Amino acid sequence: MIAIIDYGAGNIKSLQSALSKLNMDSCLTTNEHVITNSKAIILPGVGAFKDAMDALNEFSLTEVLQKEASLGKPILGICLGMQLLYDKSFEDGEWEGLAILNGTVKRIDSTVKVPHMGWNTLAHQSPNNLLTNINEQEFVYFVHSYYVDECNEQELVCSCDYGVQIPAIVQKNNIFGMQFHPEKSGKNGLQLLKNFGEMVL
């Protein structure tokens, strides 16, 4: 069972239906017991960084997630969910993140259109089982205005070129992040979720 953290607004129905198409059991939850008993956690997210952290704190989930991460539970952060895994964000202020990964989140420079919205390509940066059946330069769907700056290069699996090099997929041991939306990325997205499932379930 994958615990999808349901901490507030946004579309998580699509994520759930993508997982069920792949026969990956999941449930929406904020319950600590369900989360600690899950095989893996997905932290989704749209919206603002601060609101998301406030919601996680309100549900007393910050420490639960940090503890699960340190115990080796696989955690996949998607879009804002990936950004939340990092130390801090400069989205309309300066906010502490979960600090499970090291790095900071900042706004995409407006030399390009912001938000970065649409289908863009993945440049493979290091071999990873997540990329099984994913060719170089496959398209996935991005929609975000902030990105992880100063990400540890050894954790970088794929990047995406959009004015700057945007970390698109990261992995450090049991912790995974995808800046794009695999549940909205057609067949490539389903393949990535399937690969994640095969690695962790």
Add this chain to the structure above:
Amino acid sequence: MLAKRIIPCLDVDRGRVVKGKKFQAIRDVADPVELAKRYNDEGADELVFYDITASNEDRDIFVDIVEKVATEINIPFTVGGGLRSVRDINCVLRAGADKVSINSAAIQNPPLLKDAASKFGSQCVVLSIDAKQTSPSKWSVFMNGGRIDTEIDAIEWAKRGAELGAGEIVVNAIDVDGVKNGYHLDLTKAIAEAVNIPIVASGGAGEIQHFATILQEGKADAALAASVFHYDEIKIPDLKNYLAKNGITMRRERSWK
């Protein structure tokens, strides 16, 4: 490289996809969920659903369709039509929509854009602008399905919308909508140059070349169309092949392994 997007638009009335010409003469076309699946499979990059129904009862049918679409397709989709409050927006986002398109309600209540952007993020707030040339030097914003001239300048409204927090703008040129003589190049380009958020051109697609023109010269990030897709006059794979051959970055999917 970021691909330009091809977006079929589905106008939904009482549970069916319909197509109006210049916002009138509505014709029944298909079941929305079936049509959405077809476009998803053919390589559409996104879909847009407009609820053009009037009554609250029909509104429930529409939300039900949004839920079904969300479970059937795995590309993003936008929902618009009659969304007047943060609560309305939350309802369709929770039903599975990725973005919401706001038109008349933003004109009547501009802070709605700001409230929606701060609650759900700019990335899911799309400002839809119906514009028509009312004098040689002015594009005027229309509301209520093109019936009321607000006399607001379309380019100024686009800038204001972006400032308020819209993450994307749909530019619908209502004098060319449904006429199939091509998108409105000047208006689309003027708005694309005035703001730093993605622009979706809408209204007027009739031939495959129209898409190339609006995505290149018109500087649009995406092109939306309805009847040319609904009536199979243009097939999405053919369109994408043509655009790719003309040097426009298109997303194409390898076969499912």
